[in-house]
Amino acid sequence: xxxxxxxxxxxxxxxxxxxxxxxxxxxxxxxxxxxxxxxxxxxxxxxxxxxxxxxxxxxxxxxxxxxxxxxxxxxxxxxxxxxxxxxxxxxxxxxxxxxxxxxxxxxxxxxxxxxxxxxxxxxxxxxxxxxxxxxxxxxxxxxxxxxxxxxxxxxxxxxxxxxxxxxxxxxxxxxxxxxxxxxxxxxxxxxxxxxxxxxxxxxxxxxxxxxxxxxxxxxxxxxxxxxxxxxxxxxxxxxxxxxxxxxxxxxxxxxxxxxxxxxxxxxxxxxxxxxxxxxxxxxxxxxxxxxxxxxxxxxxxxxxxxxxxxxxxxxxxxxxxxxxxxxxxxxxxxxxxxxxxxxxxxxxxxxxxxxxxxxxxxxxxxxxxxxxxxxxxxxxxxxxxxxxxx
Amino acid sequence: xxxxxxxxxxxxxxxxxxxxxxxxxxxxxxxxxxxxxxxxxxxxxxxxxxxxxxxxxxxxxxxxxxxxxxxxxxxxxxxxxxxxxxxxxxxxxxxxxxxxxxxxxxxxxxxxxxxxxxxxxxxxxxxxxxxxxxxxxxxxxxxxxxxxxxxxxxxxxxxxxxxxxxxxxxxxxxxxxxxxxxxxxxxxxxxxxxxxxxxxxxxxxxxxxxxxxxxxxxxxxxxxxxxxxxxxxxxxxxxxxxxxxxxxxxxxxxxxxxxxxxxxxxxxxxxxxxxxxxxxxxxxxxxxxxxxxxxxxxxxxxxxxxxxxxxxxxxxxxxxxxxxxxxxxxxxxxxxxxxxxxxxxxxxxxxxxxxxxxxxxxxxxxxxxxxxxxxxxxxxxxxxxxxxxx
Numbered sequence: 001x002x003x004x005x006x007x008x009x010x011x012x013x014x015x016x017x018x019x020x021x022x023x024x025x026x027x028x029x030x031x032x033x034x035x036x037x038x039x040x041x042x043x044x045x046x047x048x049x050x051x052x053x054x055x056x057x058x059x060x061x062x063x064x065x066x067x068x069x070x071x072x073x074x075x076x077x078x079x080x081x082x083x084x085x086x087x088x089x090x091x092x093x094x095x096x097x098x099x100x101x102x103x104x105x106x107x108x109x110x111x112x113x114x115x116x117x118x119x120x121x122x123x124x125x126x127x128x129x130x131x132x133x134x135x136x137x138x139x140x141x142x143x144x145x146x147x148x149x150x151x152x153x154x155x156x157x158x159x160x161x162x163x164x165x166x167x168x169x170x171x172x173x174x175x176x177x178x179x180x181x182x183x184x185x186x187x188x189x190x191x192x193x194x195x196x197x198x199x200x201x202x203x204x205x206x207x208x209x210x211x212x213x214x215x216x217x218x219x220x221x222x223x224x225x226x227x228x229x230x231x232x233x234x235x236x237x238x239x240x241x242x243x244x245x246x247x248x249x250x251x252x253x254x255x256x257x258x259x260x261x262x263x264x265x266x267x268x269x270x271x272x273x274x275x276x277x278x279x280x281x282x283x284x285x286x287x288x289x290x291x292x293x294x295x296x297x298x299x300x301x302x303x304x305x306x307x308x309x310x311x312x313x314x315x316x317x318x319x320x321x322x323x324x325x326x327x328x329x330x331x332x333x334x335x336x337x338x339x340x341x342x343x344x345x346x347x348x349x350x351x352x353x354x355x356x357x358x359x360x361x362x363x364x365x366x367x368x369x370x371x372x373x374x375x376x377x378x379x380x381x382x383x384x385x386x387x388x389x390x
Numbered sequence: 391x392x393x394x395x396x397x398x399x400x401x402x403x404x405x406x407x408x409x410x411x412x413x414x415x416x417x418x419x420x421x422x423x424x425x426x427x428x429x430x431x432x433x434x435x436x437x438x439x440x441x442x443x444x445x446x447x448x449x450x451x452x453x454x455x456x457x458x459x460x461x462x463x464x465x466x467x468x469x470x471x472x473x474x475x476x477x478x479x480x481x482x483x484x485x486x487x488x489x490x491x492x493x494x495x496x497x498x499x500x501x502x503x504x505x506x507x508x509x510x511x512x513x514x515x516x517x518x519x520x521x522x523x524x525x526x527x528x529x530x531x532x533x534x535x536x537x538x539x540x541x542x543x544x545x546x547x548x549x550x551x552x553x554x555x556x557x558x559x560x561x562x563x564x565x566x567x568x569x570x571x572x573x574x575x576x577x578x579x580x581x582x583x584x585x586x587x588x589x590x591x592x593x594x595x596x597x598x599x600x601x602x603x604x605x606x607x608x609x610x611x612x613x614x615x616x617x618x619x620x621x622x623x624x625x626x627x628x629x630x631x632x633x634x635x636x637x638x639x640x641x642x643x644x645x646x647x648x649x650x651x652x653x654x655x656x657x658x659x660x661x662x663x664x665x666x667x668x669x670x671x672x673x674x675x676x677x678x679x680x681x682x683x684x685x686x687x688x689x690x691x692x693x694x695x696x697x698x699x700x701x702x703x704x705x706x707x708x709x710x711x712x713x714x715x716x717x718x719x720x721x722x723x724x725x726x727x728x729x730x731x732x733x734x735x736x737x738x739x740x741x742x743x744x745x746x747x748x749x750x751x752x753x754x755x756x757x758x759x760x761x762x763x764x765x766x767x768x769x770x771x772x773x774x775x776x777x778x779x780x
Contacts (some may be wrong), residue, residue, distance in 0.1 A: 010771070018450035021481070025448050044448045044483045047769055051441035052486070057467070058415050060408035060556075060588070062434045085593075088619065093412070093434045095644060095667075096442070096486040166450075199451070200482060229478065231647030254485055257621030259650065279483075321584060374544075376768040379437055 001074045001115065006066070006104055007388045008053060010046035011334050011371035020139055020166035020199060022303035023331035026338060028368060031107035033074045036115045038105040039363040040106030041308040042099055043276030047375065049103075052096035054377060054384040062093035065100045077123060080108050080282055090144030098254040098279050105280025106311040106359070114358035121353055122286055126318025131350035133161060135195055137303060140167035141372075144183035151187025154329060158349045161324065162188055165197025165225065170212075173271030178215040185219040193324070195248070197225040204228055204235045206242075216245050223248040223270050230258070236266030246270060250287075251301035253278050259287040263296050272326070276300040276311040284315035288322070298322045306342045310359040313343075317353050325351055337367035365390045391424030391464045391505065396456070396494060400436035400475075401724050401761035410529055410556035410589060412693035413721035418728060418758065421497035423464045429753040430496030431698040432489055433666030437765065438749030439493075443484040443766060444774040452483040455490045455779060467513060470498050470672055488644035488669050495670025496701040496749070504748035510701075511743055514675055516708025521740035523551060524717030525585055527693060530557035534573035541577025544719060548739045551714065552578055555587025555615065568605040575609040583714070585638070587615040594618055594625045596632075606635050613638040613660050617627045620648070630743045636660060640677075641691035643668050649677040653686050662716070664691040665702045674705035678712070688712045695725040696732045700749040703733075707743050715741055726756035755780045 012025040022160040027046035031038045042049045045224065053065045068087040073079050084105065091097040113120045121129050136154035141147035147164060150205045156164045169177055188194055196216060202208040216224055224245045228235040228253025240247050246269025253259040254277050263271055271291045273284045288298045298319060300312035309327070316322050327345075328335070336342070340362040343351050352362035369390055377385040402415040415434035421428045432439045446451045456533040463469050474495065481487040493671035496686050503510045511519050515640050526544035531537035537554060544552045554574045559567055571586065572708060578584055583585025586606060599617040606614055613636045618625040620642025641650040653661055661681045663674045678688045689728040699717070706712050717735075718725070726732070730752040733741050744750035759780050767775040 010769070012446070016449065018447065018448050018453070020450045022449050022452075025446075044452045045442070045485075046448070046482060047445040047447050047767070047774075048438060048486050049440045051438045051767075052435070055435050055437040056402070056415075057406050057408065058434045058436070059406065059412050061409045062412075063408070088593070089590065092620075092642070093667075094438060095489045096435075096438050099485045200479065203478070229647070230482075231645055231651070233647075234653070252482070255621055256620070257623075261623070261655075265651075265655075268596070277483075373770055374768070375443075376766070377437070378764070379400070380763055380764040384437075 001036065002155050003033045003070055003074050004071050005029060005032040006069055008114055010050065010373040010375055010387065011338060011368055011375045011389060012373050013332050013334050013371070021332065023328060023335035026304055026334055026365065027103060028338060029103035029107050031104060031111055033111050034115065036111045038107040038114060038358060039307055040103035040110065040224045040311060041276055041305060042103035043274055043304065044099070048096055049100040049262035050375065050385055051377060052094055052100040056380060058093070063090045065097055069104060074108055074112060080105060083286050084279060084282060102276045102278065105282060106275060109281045110358040117357050119353065119360055120269045120281065120314045120358060121317035124314060129317040129353040130320045130323070131348065131352045132313065132322050134159065134325050134345060134351045135161035135163050135193065136329035137163045137326050138329055139151045140169045140180050142168065147180050147188040148183040151184050153190060155192065157190030160349060161193035161195065163195035163197055166199040170198050170201035177212055181215055192221060193222050195223050195225065196221050196288055198227045200229050203231045204359045206235050206238045209239050210242055213245065214244055217277065221245050222302060224262060225249060225272070226251070226292050233261055233265035236262065236268060241265035246311045248272055248299070255279060255281045256286050260290055263291060263294060268296065270297045270299050272301040275315065276308055281311055283294045288319060289314040292319055292322065295345055299324050300326050302326050303328050304331065305338050307339045307359065307363060308359050309343055310353065313353050317385055327351065335372040338364060340364045340367065391600035393421060393423045393427065393464050394420040394462055394463050396459055397412035399758060399780060400438045400440065400763040400765055400777065401434055401758055402763050403722050403724050403761070411722065413718060413725035414578045416694055416724060416728060416754065417493060419493035419497050420508045421494060421501055424505065425502050426501045427506055428497040428500030428504060429697060430493035430500065430701060431666055431695060432493035433664055433694065434489065436495045438486055439490040439764065440775055441767060442490040446770060448483065451479060453480045455487055459494060464498055464502060474669060474672060489667055492666045492668065492670045495672060496665060499671045500748040508745050509743065509745055509750055510704045511749060512670065514537035514704060517555065519707040519743040520710045520713070521738065521742045522703065523713050524549065524715050524735060524741045525551035525553050526719035527553045527716050528568050528719055530554045530559045532558065534569045537570050538577040538598060539571040541574050545578060545582065548735060550582035550739060551585065553585035553587055556589040556634060560591035561589050564601055567602055571605055571609045584609060585613050585615065588609050588617045590616050590619050592617050596625050598630045599629050600632055603633055603635065611635050613779060615639060615662070616641070623651055623655035626638065626652065626658060638662055638770050640688065645669060646676050650680055653681060653684060658686060660687045660689050662689045662691040666698055671704050676777065678706040678709060682709055682712070689714050690716050692716050693718050695728050697749065697751050697753060699733055700743065700751045703743050717741060724761040726774055728754060730754045730757065
């Protein structure tokens with residue numbers, strides 16, 4: 001199979017706010033090879049990722065992503081790895097490359113697995129997709145009362161685990177953070193799994209993060225996520241050495257090295273990979289193997305659609321004891337409408353990847369259409385991109 | 391001073407080839423604050439960096455670069471650092487951010503220093519700008535004869551140091567590489583400083599790189615640059631432990647962490663920073679301080695214009711013993727025409743940053759005009775960018 005077409009569809013809610021809610025827009029990718037259609041999704045900033053696909057070449061090591069993809073053979077996982085390796089050198093100096101390629105790479109796996117009539121996780125070498133325990137991923141409320149009611153709603157919806165993050169957390173006093181954390185625990189009940197996401201708020205300030213450790217411990221937090229900037233491995237390592245609570249991080253990794261370095265130097269208990277950023281499913285699988293070999297638990301990072309959710313679960317589907325998964329509890333309509341299929345909790349409240357071919361999620365061109373953003377990019381007298389027909 | 395305007399000018403040669411020559415296009419940035427005009431230059435892929443400035447917001451941590459810059463106060467170096475820190479969180483999920491911001495940041499230093507009537511290196515805290523020994527930066531010839539004649543031409547032009555890189559190097563046999571290296575040494579003569587740039591060709595393959603060590607030693611190479619991918623710190627460290635030749639790297643660093651980690655884990659003798667990628671002059675200065683404190687020699691990475699060259703020399707202008715500098719010997723016309731001023735070797739063949747205010751290089755709108763690329767980016771019914779008047 002040759003890759004015949006790669007098309008990008010920028011979808012957006014009519015209004016995008018500055019909330020830390022990654023489901024407000026989406027960049028969906030459609031790949032066609034050998035007549036087979038596959039779908040993927042890039043994180044984030046659709047316009048910039050489109051530009052990295054179509055931009056004029058700057059020099060031999062700064063080529064548009066397209067140049068390494070279109071017309072390539074796609075007949076085995078080795079082809080996907082070969083294309084990714086070519087891209088690494090061909091687009092070395094184009095920083096956005098990994099985000100653009102991630103959605104293409106997912107779609108390539110979808111195409112390949114569909115052509116074999118197998119789910120992606122089987123093509124990755126797993127015999128079985130184990131059930132994962134979803135946590136409801138939500139923003140902290142503006143005040144503790146809102147956090148309390150959100151946590152209660154998640155429990156009422158059947159979740160045994162919740163993650164609260166962003167919002168006011170870490171931006172005010174220690175007492176304000178403590179009130180938020182107690183509200184989250186109260187809403188979740190004594191037995192639930194409580195996860196806390198600091199959204200990089202302390203940058204590299206280990207002491208500021210350490211101040212919160214006692215209350216995080218008091219409310220029995222399972223992990224403290226992203227206390228620091230994505231590359232601040234030393235800060236992670238220093239806090240990990242002082243904390244009885246496991247650290248989590250890695251969503252910012254845009255290649256396998258970054259995830260490996262976080263594991264090696266930052267000593268997190270959990271590594272969270274966004275398949276829409278790290279270059280897709282192949283690199284994410286490498287991180288899962290690396291983490292598993294070192295006693296670090298792999299978790300997906302997904303705050304968008306169920307297409308992205310399925311892609312993000314594939315790399316660790318077969319790792320039985322890596323059982324938590326992020327599950328966007330209240331995505332915006334664009335994220336939920338862009339696929340027909342959804343990964344709903346089973347009778348035990350768990351998420352199991354389907355046995356259906358490919359990613360097992362049917363993208364919905366009809367569902368996407370109302371959100372399709374008109375884009376036109378022109379340079380050097382040529383139209384480089386125009387929103388294609390859906 | 392408030393930042394009133396930020397404009398991007400995409401310049402390009404009429405034909406861009408796949409040679410590893412970064413001077414074939416340029417993204418020049420003009421910043422106006424308090425009526426003062428400053429200039430900078432971003433590396434690389436102009437269209438994508440423009441898109442990152444104007445793109446619609448995806449969510450609160452994925453905002454266009456513009457949102458953290460326009461209207462901000464610019465009255466001291468602290469303001470520049472504050473804007474950069476805000477951007478780090480506001481555009482956390484927009485990967486291209488660092489490349490876009492780098493040119494803006496240079497221009498902010500230019501504005502600030504011009505408003506104080508001082509060169510940037512003084513505002514950075516240096517008393518003096520020490521002379522640097524330029525090396526002529528060139529691509530390996532297609533065959534050893536071409537490399538030989540290029541090296542001779544550089545010596546004839548007064549250079550005591552040359553760097554050969556990319557081209558066929560590392561792509562063929564060990565014998566072919568040896569022939570190239572001997573040709574370079576022969577052309578340079580016995581006393582010149584010979585630097586070799588592998589352009590990441592061995593990815594993480596320490597053995598492939600180590601195979602070349604004996605011949606690199608035989609021709610008395612001062613440094614072996616970028617044997618591996620930018621994030622492959624462990625491969626750097628492993629090769630450094632086996633090599634009597636110093637390693638060099640760091641041009642791919644798009645934040646201070648990456649440069650620090652290369653130094654800490656990769657054990658290079660030289661760290662090479664591109665001010666057009668790492669976020670500008672401020673972060674580059676932090677790397678220079680970090681390197682100097684650890685006995686690692688700082689070097690600029692510059693393969694474009696003299697505007698970028700001046701910006702790249704400022705961060706280590708006052709470090710007397712860090713005396714080598716990269717000097718593009720044969721930039722394409724677009725790179726040389728975009729400024730009026732140029733940094734020419736003095737009577738000793740050395741490069742000294744001028745005492746003139748700001749970056750000390752006058753951007754030339756007239757020189758740029760013939761290379762100006764027409765760009766238009768439209769999305770959501772609005773024109774987000776149109777090439778502005780020069």
